[in-house]
Amino acid sequence: KMTLTDAISVLRAVEVARPNSTYELVIRTAMSRGAPIPTGRINLPREAKPRKEYRILVFAEGRQADEARRVGAHVVGGLDLVEAVAEGKHNNCTTILCTTSLIRSISTKLGRILGPRGLMPSERRGTVTDDIEGYVQRLQGTTEWRGDKTGTIRMPIGKMHFPVEDVVKNVKQFVLNVKRATGNLKDAVAEAEAKAQKGKNKINAITRILLSSTQAPGIQIKDI
Structure with missing residues (x-):
């Protein structure tokens, strides 16, 4: 010692x-x-x-979607985004966030696709949140x-x-x-x-x- x-x-x-x-x-x-x-x-x-470059996808609607775009999320959408993600059109995203109102629908349709890649939003990891703005800001300034x-x-x-x-x-x-x-x-x-x-x-x-x-x-x- x-x-x-x-x-x-x-x-x-x-x-x-x-x-x-x-x-x-x-x-x-x-x-x-x-x-x-x-x-x-x-x-x-x-x-x-060097700090990792993040590419952020957010499942959100309405005001929360607007917030996500304003703070720099790269891909933002609601349930209309599910099919594109399932087809692998956004495989370059490194972080996926989801609001609490959408997580049940997202989990049902994308759990088996995003889970094995460690990208499925979850409450435990803090990636299911209604404070999209705060999370994106923390993500961009931290490791x-x-x-x-x-x-x-x-x-x-x-x-x-x-x-x-x-x-x-x-x-x-x-x-x-x-x-x-x-x-x-x-x-x-x-x-x-x-x-x-x-x-x-x-x-x-x-x-x-x-x-x-x-x-x-x-x-x-x-x-x-």
């Missing part, structure tokens, strides 16, 4: 000839029975990699992170050439974000996020936090 700054120093020494190598933060959580796979979104103080089925979360957290203080800020911000999302921290932000994503009331206890790099093994961090 090491402090965060000591671990950064060790990894820098290992990667001295590779200044563009990446620090990776690994957070292991205990998957309690019934707990969802940890997931969330974050805006790091300094991005470790998604997601744990695997064992509850392990991996996140590129900085480059070797970053100043130490930038790496430290990124690590602390990401750990704070994960603690909120996994139920390990209760504050106003965490409560607001829990309300937005129904069903996330189980706690995934954090068991270990490690910092690694391309060529070096993970170092357990003791002071976060």
Whole structure:
């Protein structure tokens, strides 16, 4: 076990000839029975990699459809859009949102098509929402992170050439974000996020936090 700054120093020494190598933060959580796979979104103080370009499709009607278009959704429509999606005409979309009034019809017709691709809107993931405007704005300014089925979360957290203080800020911000999302921290932000994503009331206890790099093994961090 090491402090965060000591671990950064060790990894820098290992990667001295590779200044563009990446620090990776690994957070292991205990998957309690019934707990969802940890997931969330974050805006790091300094991005470790180019932010993903999103292409957003929204199932909405009326005022909510107008909002979606205004904030930059690429494809917007109601039930008239179902057939086009089923035929694969919008396969380049990376995120699909749906309002609560349309989700039942959408699920019946598109569940088997979008589900296997991880694109089916769901309340648990926050992609079934009546706050289309807010979701699109958050999506465009953040990066998604997601744990695997064992509850392990991996996140590129900085480059070797970053100043130490930038790496430290990124690590602390990401750990704070994960603690909120996994139920390990209760504050106003965490409560607001829990309300937005129904069903996330189980706690995934954090068991270990490690910092690694391309060529070096993970170092357990003791002071976060």
